[in-house]
Amino acid sequence: MTVIDLDVFRAPRPRRADGARNFDAILRAARDAIREEGSDVALETVAERAGVGIATLYRNFPTREVLINHLYVDEIEAIAQDAVAVAGLDPRAALTEWTLRFAEHIGAKQQLASAIDEDGPVYEACVRVIVATSGPVIARARAAGALRPDVTDDDVTRGVYGIATMPADGAEQRQRILEVFLRGLQA
Structure with a gap:
């Protein structure tokens, strides 16, 4: 996978x-x-x-750490599976669907993320998985002209992460901001 x-x-x-x-x-x-x-x-x-x-x-x-790591890894695997699941969609639709799913997972795993050592091997491996699985979705969108050429993979993942974790007046507001962000990425 x-x-x-x-x-x-x-x-x-x-x-x-x-x-x-x-x-x-x-x-x-x-x-x-x-x-x-x-x-x-x-x-x-x-x-x-x-x-x-x-x-x-x-x-x-x-230990608590073993339990937290297990749960965190499960969430990261779900993000990776989402990238695979959208691969058959049109590149623009795939990027949109993946970013929406990514934001949902990020929001769901915030409590877990706060318990993970950001300098540790679990976090590092999970970041590598996100980069490896999101890269093809973003690259397809860029190649299809659905993404501005100056937008990097890191811009997309950090932007979605920031929106998913920011204080908002609820899911609807967060969704609107994510949609504005996605429109801004379009070529």
Whole structure:
């Protein structure tokens, strides 16, 4: 799927069905709890929401960092999959759809991102994945004349990131600003 293997930053999923169910329940509960309460949510709360004991949580995710890294990598993989999913669209539509999806993921992973070490290997690998998967979408748009030639890949990803993380009066305002940004990128 991606050029960079992010699996090295994921906790191994248990093979037994009951262990796999618990693992998945912990991930779902952690995503929800972090979205609602922040990345410093008590792991006991995550275990309770998942319907498992704290020992089961620690057996699967020995530290908070392992759990956070796993969730963060999942979000980055989703961004990469979105870049692949739009590949069959017209280049302008692909760029628009990908940037909208990218902004949505960025907004959803803000709490996770605040807990990731920006100087660490997980963050570095994830940035490389975003660059590797967004590059072809942006290059196709540029080659098709749908993107101004002076706009760099970094301009697009940083612009979308900035819009997705800025304070706004709600999703509608953020969407309007993103659409204005996209129009400004057009050739």
